[in-house]
Amino acid sequence: MPAIAIIGAQWGDEGKGKATDLLGSRVDYVVKFNGGNNAGHTVVIGQPDGSSEKYALHLLPSGILSPGVTPVIGNGVVVDLAVLFEELDALVARGVDVSLLKVSANAHVIADYNRTIDKITERFLGSRRIGTTGRGIGPTYADKMNRIGIRVQDIFDEKILTQKVEGVLDLKNQILSKIYNRRAATVEQTVEELLAYAERLRPMVCDTGLLLNQALDRGETVLLEAGQATLLDVDHGTYPFVTSSSATSGGACTGSGIPPMRLNQVIGIVKAYTTRVGEGPFPTELEDEFGEHLRKIGAEYGTTTGRPRRCGWYDAVIARYAARVNGVTDFVLTKLDVLTGLEKVPVCVAYDVDGVRHDEMPVNQTDFHHAQPIYEYLDGWWEDISEARTFEDLPVNAQRYVEAVEAMSGARISAVGVGPSRAATVVRHELI
Ligand code: GDP
Ligand code: IMO
Numbered sequence: 001m002p003a004i005a006i007i008g009a010q011w012g013d014e015g016k017g018k019a020t021d022l023l024g025s026r027v028d029y030v031v032k033f034n035g036g037n038n039a040g041h042t043v044v045i046g047q048p049d050g051s052s053e054k055y056a057l058h059l060l061p062s063g064i065l066s067p068g069v070t071p072v073i074g075n076g077v078v079v080d081l082a083v084l085f086e087e088l089d090a091l092v093a094r095g096v097d098v099s100l101l102k103v104s105a106n107a108h109v110i111a112d113y114n115r116t117i118d119k120i121t122e123r124f125l126g127s128r129r130i131g132t133t134g135r136g137i138g139p140t141y142a143d144k145m146n147r148i149g150i151r152v153q154d155i156f157d158e159k160i161l162t163q164k165v166e167g168v169l170d171l172k173n174q175i176l177s178k179i180y181n182r183r184a185a186t187v188e189q190t191v192e193e194l195l196a197y198a199e200r201l202r203p204m205v206c207d208t209g210l211l212l213n214q215a216l217d218r219g220e221t222v223l224l225e226a227g228q229a230t231l232l233d234v235d236h237g238t239y240p241f242v243t244s245s246s247a248t249s250g251g252a253c254t255g256s257g258i259p260p261m262r263l264n265q266v267i268g269i270v271k272a273y274t275t276r277v278g279e280g281p282f283p284t285e286l287e288d289e290f291g292e293h294l295r296k297i298g299a300e301y302g303t304t305t306g307r308p309r310r311c312g313w314y315d316a317v318i319a320r321y322a323a324r325v326n327g328v329t330d331f332v333l334t335k336l337d338v339l340t341g342l343e344k345v346p347v348c349v350a351y352d353v354d355g356v357r358h359d360e361m362p363v364n365q366t367d368f369h370h371a372q373p374i375y376e377y378l379d380g381w382w383e384d385i386s387e388a389r390t391f392e393d394l395p396v397n398a399q400r401y402v403e404a405v406e407a408m409s410g411a412r413i414s415a416v417g418v419g420p421s422r423a424a425t426v427v428r429h430e431l432i
């Protein structure tokens with residue numbers, strides 16, 4: 001039965017957490033398949049008394065908030081064990097049942113030296129920095145590809161763990177001390193820090209690929225939730241200004257052990273405008289009062305680092321690209337409410353690169369850096385849309401905006417977000 005992927009169609013922070021939460025009651029498993037605690041998902045859950053509870057999740061899949069759902073950290077994730085237990089403890093303190101969590105034995109762990117290397121590499125890069133979250137994500141994935149990474153299963157075999165740490169530190173300590181002039185890490189301390197989590201971790205660890213495929217065999221529903229997004233994907237994003245994992249629907253398979261043929265729906269989350277955190281090209285970026293307006297009304301500050309997000313208009317070229325790369329079957333258009341009160345709403349339909357029109361992503365990154373947006377100007381609306389629950393509840397111009405963006409973006413828009421809470425959603429086509 002169905003495996004469904006939720007992916008970000010832009011540069012992250014599209015509202016994947018809210019979308020996962022929205023579907024949480026209809027699925028049996030929610031799997032994080034890539035990234036680590038670089039992600040930041042804010043989920044707002046309305047309470048019966050009218051108040052709301054806000055959760056910020058980084059390493060854990062957002063599905064952990066849905067009662068009865070089994071949350072899974074897949075093999076494609078990089079796990080900071082200290083953050084894992086901090087996040088679990090914080091949820092337990094708020095009454096969330098986290099007992100079902102499963103962690104892949106093949107996921108890699110983020111060691112202290114990789115957090116250090118992430119931060120100092122950025123400092124050394126100076127103006128060429130990526131603007132990473134400084135969580136050690138890139139260096140840990142680099143170790144995985146270099147075949148010198150430490151995996152979750154290694155924590156349960158002190159001898160093997162010590163051998164692996166000795167091997168990796170032979171190399172890392174050269175880098176730390178000779179290139180960066182930092183104190184070398186010791187094998188004993190590194191091993192001790194990792195071993196400290198072993199007993200608490202042990203009951204959660206299993207072959208998550210087997211678990212998920214057996215669940216699918218039984219007809220259960222598995223939701224695969226991406227961290228980051230298409231334009232931050234290491235293969236398909238704006239390299240080198242990307243994260244170091246596969247955030248697209250292909251990554252949902254490699255990062256979970258679910259084969260591609262079992263994936264029958266891909267839900268792309270796309271914001272009604274665009275944001276980006278960190279460095280890198282961003283054609284529709286606004287450095288004027290409109291950018292400030294979107295940041296303020298949309299509360300566009302990073303959930304993980306608190307950095308102000310760069311803001312710009314909707315870019316249909318990248319939405320189409322995301323639809324193609326991921327095989328998006330449905331889009332969820334989020335934060336439409338943030339666009340209320342604009343006379344005209346510009347939407348980028350193509351780029352001008354040095355006098356040449358591009359309807360698709362330019363082949364060369366240099367051209368993408370030079371891309372000037374070609375805008376179509378849609379009529380705005382002034383009515384408060386936060387209480388809209390059906391498409392017909394939306395003002396006519398908001399409906400036109402959704403329809404126009406849908407026609408440009410390569411897949412149907414099945415739901416529209418009109419506020420942060422789960423209820424503030426207009427459903428046009430049932431997602432599951
Ligand atoms: P993620 O990383 O993709 O899960 O997204 P983030 O949680 O980092 O950022 C999305 C932000 O927008 C969160 O603060 C959400 O609560 C909020 N949000 C999600 N959907 C909507 C919406 O439709 N309208 C408004 N106003 N806020 C939304
Ligand atoms: P969610 O899941 C937005 C960005 C960083 C930086 C680049 C590389 O909340 O959408 P990294 O620490 O991953 O090596 O940083 O990627 N980045 C994100 N931007 N949302 C995220 O996650 C991000 N995760 C990483 O800002 O530019």
Ligand code: MG
Pocket residue numbers: 012013014039040041042303
């Ligand atoms: Mg986020």
